[in-house]
Amino acid sequence: MxxxxxxxxxxxxxxxxxxxxxxxxxxxxxxxxxxxxxxxxxxxxxxxxxxxxxxxxxxxxxxxxxxxxxxxxxxxxxxxxxxxxxxxxxxxxxxxxxxxxxxxxxxxxxxxxxxxxxxxxxxxxxxxxxxxxxxxxxxxxxxxxxxxxxxxxxxxxxxxxxxxxxxxxxxxxxxxxxxxxxxxxxxxxxxxxxxxxxxxxxxxxxxxxxxxxxxxxxTITPGIDGGPKQSKSLRNYIALTDSPKDKFGKLMSLPDDLVETYARVYTELPLSTVAALGGSAAVGGPAARDAKLQLAAAVVTRYHGAGAARAELDAFTRVFSERAEPEDIPAVVVSTASPTTLQLLQAARPDDSNSELRRLIRQGAVTIDGTKSTDPDEKPTLQPDTILRSGRRTWHRIRLR
Amino acid sequence: MxxxxxxxxxxxxxxxxxxxxxxxxxxxxxxxxxxxxxxxxxxxxxxxxxxxxxxxxxxxxxxxxxxxxxxxxxxxxxxxxxxxxxxxxxxxxxxxxxxxxxxxxxxxxxxxxxxxxxxxxxxxxxxxxxxxxxxxxxxxxxxxxxxxxxxxxxxxxxxxxxxxxxxxxxxxxxxxxxxxxxxxxxxxxxxxxxxxxxxxxxxxxxxxxxxxxxxxxxTITPGIDGGPKQSKSLRNYIALTDSPKDKFGKLMSLPDDLVETYARVYTELPLSTVAALGGSAAVGGPAARDAKLQLAAAVVTRYHGAGAARAELDAFTRVFSERAEPEDIPAVVVSTASPTTLQLLQAARPDDSNSELRRLIRQGAVTIDGTKSTDPDEKPTLQPDTILRSGRRTWHRIRLR
CATH class of the missing domain: 3.40.50.620 (HUPs)
Known part of the structure; x- marks a missing residue:
């Protein structure tokens, strides 16, 4: 020995x-x-x-x-x-x-x-x-x-x-x-x-x-929220018993400036790769996202094997592409002064019945600028270019008259 | 009960x-x-x-x-x-x-x-x-x-x-x-x-x-030297195992201003007696000495009985009267400029041989103003009215010419 x-x-x-x-x-x-x-x-x-x-x-x-x-x-x-x-x-x-x-x-x-x-x-x-x-x-x-x-x-x-x-x-x-x-x-x-x-x-x-x-x-490494350390009471940590999906998801939510540190201390990626990931994270946008994907895959691989990491990568890519707003979103003109969520939906989806639209809202399938609205009678604050999403794949751009 | x-x-x-x-x-x-x-x-x-x-x-x-x-x-x-x-x-x-x-x-x-x-x-x-x-x-x-x-x-x-x-x-x-x-x-x-x-x-x-x-x-009571408390390391205490003679002697050496406190906390003398003893001690001289005799007798009585106290009182009185300087002390005139102890003794006791005088000095039987002198050739510091004692009962007053 x-x-x-x-x-x-x-x-x-x-x-x-x-x-x-x-x-x-x-x-x-x-x-x-x-x-x-x-x-x-x-x-x-x-x-x-x-x-x-x-x-x-x-x-x-x-x-x-x-x-x-x-x-x-x-x-x-x-x-x-x-x-x-x-x-x-x-x-x-x-x-x-x-x-x-x-x-x-x-x-x-x-x-x-x-x-x-x-x-x-x-x-x-x-x-x-x-x-x-x-x-x-x-x-x-x-x-x-x-x-x-x-x-x-x-x-x-x-x-x-x-x-x-x-x-x-x-x-x-x-x-x-x-x-x-x-x-x-x-x-x-x-x-x-x-x-x-x-x-x-x-x-x-x-x-x-x-x-x-x-x-x-x-060294004590920072929490996933950028706080001084991972701590149970702050709920800013990745547990060893977290599922591959949770580990992956939490790492994808990491602040860009922690990617390099996390890659160094939580993976066995070569230090040259670690440095490259840090560089990509600093660029931000899609480059940072891809760096996090690689970090998340490396961590999941370490604890759950390469198969689990592959599955999470695929799942993430699928959801991500589903969630992204398409480039051409139809506009809907609303003439009510201060419309309710239901009124917005009536304007966007004139073919659906009111009860169908109410159900959709109550199910949590409706977001306004990314914020869920579950009350048909709520009067959401509207921006000049508010995005209304209803269901998984339907978007409308609201134009107030 | x-x-x-x-x-x-x-x-x-x-x-x-x-x-x-x-x-x-x-x-x-x-x-x-x-x-x-x-x-x-x-x-x-x-x-x-x-x-x-x-x-x-x-x-x-x-x-x-x-x-x-x-x-x-x-x-x-x-x-x-x-x-x-x-x-x-x-x-x-x-x-x-x-x-x-x-x-x-x-x-x-x-x-x-x-x-x-x-x-x-x-x-x-x-x-x-x-x-x-x-x-x-x-x-x-x-x-x-x-x-x-x-x-x-x-x-x-x-x-x-x-x-x-x-x-x-x-x-x-x-x-x-x-x-x-x-x-x-x-x-x-x-x-x-x-x-x-x-x-x-x-x-x-x-x-x-x-x-x-x-x-x-x-209350913590002061040591027999007037220090803040009786303490083994300071050797300023009266031990319970001290002989009646030691207890008596230590109490007779007490500073006058402690007599009342000691009488209150270390005896069961009535408080009126305690106050009277304090008053006598404040007068000083023979009154203070008598107050200490009463205190010492009360303490020895408490631990060893009235008989032991009586015996110590008698012994103390006997020694004290022996030690006291008589009121009429013969004067001796010394003409030497800075006389030695032997020369003082020769002047005081002209009938004794030099060897007898030297023996007396070496035995420690000679004191000059209460300080023992055991070296015949020492030149003691003389005051205007120095008392020379030789043997138990012989005193002379030295007059320098």
Whole structure:
């Protein structure tokens, strides 16, 4: 299993932000020993998204070389609740909820990681905290100072804002740090918001006479709305469990300026292709649309295979061409001063009965300048060149007399 | 056991500073139920002094009415170390050291408290912390916020000074607080430096559905050197284990302006007598000395009985009269410009041989204005009216020509 260590790191570099202990990482990769890669999670209801998967794919790459991912379910620490990124104290979870979430986590992780025992091991931190007595825990606490903990940006922010930090939350990083010692972690790959806690892991390993783990952080990538990160509460993410259709659709709605970043961190497209896609996206219009099609196809291929990607491409093209307004749209002259939706439709489709037209409106098949109108008696605001669509393939241009 | 509750409190009031929950105290005293009085200690090497005994005598008074002192050995929390009043983190103690200290504590406490099981119970907080698991402890921590803890004056001072607080020290008040719940404390009588921790006790009892303990604090009384409090490190205290002779002697060395305070808090002399002693002390000279004799006799009586006090009074009077300078001291004229101690002695005692005089000096039997001179060739600084004493009962007044 001896690998060209530098080559391994170069492959990972595409999505690496920082490495704490880079020399150690080279040494350990060169040793030929399978590394233990800590992948620790809280057992809250999971919904892994493309952002999480960046780290998972790095781990998967290491698994493919024979290294082992130790998937650590923080079943005990979940009862505390990771205060990261939270401005308020989190409600605690029951043991039953934790077990349900743990099972769901495993299902989702398996969408990227290999789960054969040679390269995958599941542990729970209740294994060491469950039997630990109060005096031993306080002994761990004696290894860490108050100043070290409140230096953490998130705690500082809460203190500055006058918001509460419960004492159990203050101890969370200590427990997460000690996990690294207890599970003999060589390496952990985390988002940069976990850097503080994992550096405490190095602190404990050194204090307790073990070699400190290497900490790799990945860049946090923006949400599909251009927000700072993908987040469940903002609903601006692409879940690993999203259908191929949803993944494809969400990527097609991406702001043009994110195409290159997404292609770099969420696909394995060659970096030259990534740059080309970024260039096309910057042009806008049909070029940007085509770049997104290629990005969306690459992401769907990664998770669902080339067949699924092909199917989504075809479907999108079909719908898109159906939805496009034809170039020659017949004009309809309306003489009513402030016409209702029904009156517009009567003018456009004089052969249809009023009840048919009302049904069409109520079904949601009528849009006025792209906005659905479902009330026949609504008086929509009309522009000089308003487009009325009724049914899938009928358009009229409204001219007011 | 129904008592006039207000009368009980009035008796205690002499040494009470504040009462948190005064109404509850009245109600509970009126209930007729024997109260559980928390007396919690750290199992560090004890040396109880008169300052500690103020609280013990209040508890003793309640024991005499049938209430029970629950002597809580903080054997587990001692392994953390109470950070109160400490600017540095304290080294932890071994279980063996803790047991030795606990035994010594019981011996000293028994100098004031009654130890019959009807009114005295010994508990250890390892009883509840020993079997507690990590999740339960963290549950306790969730009841307290970081802001509550760092509000404590001692923590604030350390933070301001940039000194370290280890995380385990930050948890100390929480554990001391929970003790009150676990041991069903009705009342605790503490120094005002423990008020914060014991208020956390009330917090836990309320959170966990129990009635909160009453917290009585006593005033902290000054050290025998007039310093802010009696303290082991300052060696300015009167230990309960000091001999009657040492107690008596230390009290005779008290600054005049402390006589009234000491008489009020360390004796049961009537308050009118206390006031009179304060008045005499303010006069100074023999009046102040006599006031201290009365104070010292009252304190020794309290701890060792009237016989011991009488013996110390007699001994002190005897030594004092021996030491006092007689009113008519013969003058000696010395003509040497800057005489040595030997030359002074030769002038004062012309009949003694030089070797006899040298021996007297070397034995330490010679003082010049009260300062011992043990070197015959020393040239002491002489005042216009210097008193030379040689041997126990020989004085001379030096006149320089």
């Amino acid at each position: 001896i690998q060209d260590a530098q080559a391994v790191i170069d492959r990972l570099r595409r999505t690496i932000d920082t490495v704490i202990g880079a020399e150690d990482l080279l040494d350990r990769l060169r040793s030929g020993r399978p590394l233990r890669i800590k992948y620790g999670v809280d057992c809250t209801a999971p919904e892994l998204h493309l952002g999480h998967a960046v780290n998972l794919w790095m781990m998967r790459g290491l698994q493919d070389l024979g290294h082992k991912v130790v998937f650590l379910l923080g079943d005990l620490t979940t009862r505390i609740g990771d205060p990261t990124g939270r401005s308020e104290t989190r409600p605690t979870l029951s043991p039953e909820e934790i077990e349900v979430n743990a099972a769901a986590f495993l299902d989702q992780v398996a969408l990227v990681l290999r789960t054969d025992p040679a390269v995958f091991e599941v542990r729970r931190n209740s294994e060491w905290y469950g039997g630990m007595d109060v005096a031993t825990l306080l002994g761990l606490f004696s290894q860490v100072t108050h100043a070290q903990l409140v230096a953490r940006d998130m705690f500082r922010a809460r203190i500055a804002a006058g918001r509460e930090i419960a004492l159990h939350e203050l101890t969370y990083p200590v427990l997460q740090g000690y996990d690294s010692f207890a599970m003999k972690s060589d390496l952990t790959i985390v988002g940069s918001d976990q850097l503080f806690n994992e550096q405490l892991g190095r602190h404990f390993q050194q204090r307790l006479g073990a070699a400190p783990q290497v900490v790799v952080t990945s | 129904i008592q006039d509750a207000q009368a009980v409190i009035d008796r205690l009031r002499r040494t009470i500073d504040t009462v948190i929950g005064a109404e509850d105290l009245l109600d509970r005293l009126r209930s007729g139920r024997p109260l559980r009085i928390k007396y919690g200690v750290d199992c560090t090497a004890p040396e109880l002094h008169l300052g500690h005994a103020v609280n013990l005598w209040m508890m003793r008074g309640l024991q005499d009415l049938g209430h029970k002192v629950v002597f809580l050995l903080g054997d587990l929390t001692t392994r953390i170390g109470d950070p109160t009043g400490r600017s540095e983190t304290r080294p932890t103690l071994s279980p063996e050291e803790i047991e030795v200290n606990a035994a010594a504590f019981l011996d000293q406490v028994a100098l004031v408290l009654r130890t019959d099981p009807a009114v005295f119970e010994v508990r250890r907080n390892s009883e509840w912390y020993g079997g507690m698991d990590v999740a339960t402890l963290l549950g306790l921590f969730s009841q307290v916020t970081h802001a509550q803890l760092v509000a404590r004056d001692m923590f604030r001072a350390r933070i301001a000074a940039g000194r370290e607080i280890a995380l385990h020290e930050l948890t100390y008040p929480v554990l001391q607080g929970y003790d009150s719940f676990a041991m069903k404390s009705d009342l605790t009588i503490v120094g005002s430096d423990q008020l914060f921790n014991e208020q956390l006790g009330r917090h836990f009892q309320q959170r966990l559905g129990a009635a909160p303990q009453v917290v009585v604090t006593s």
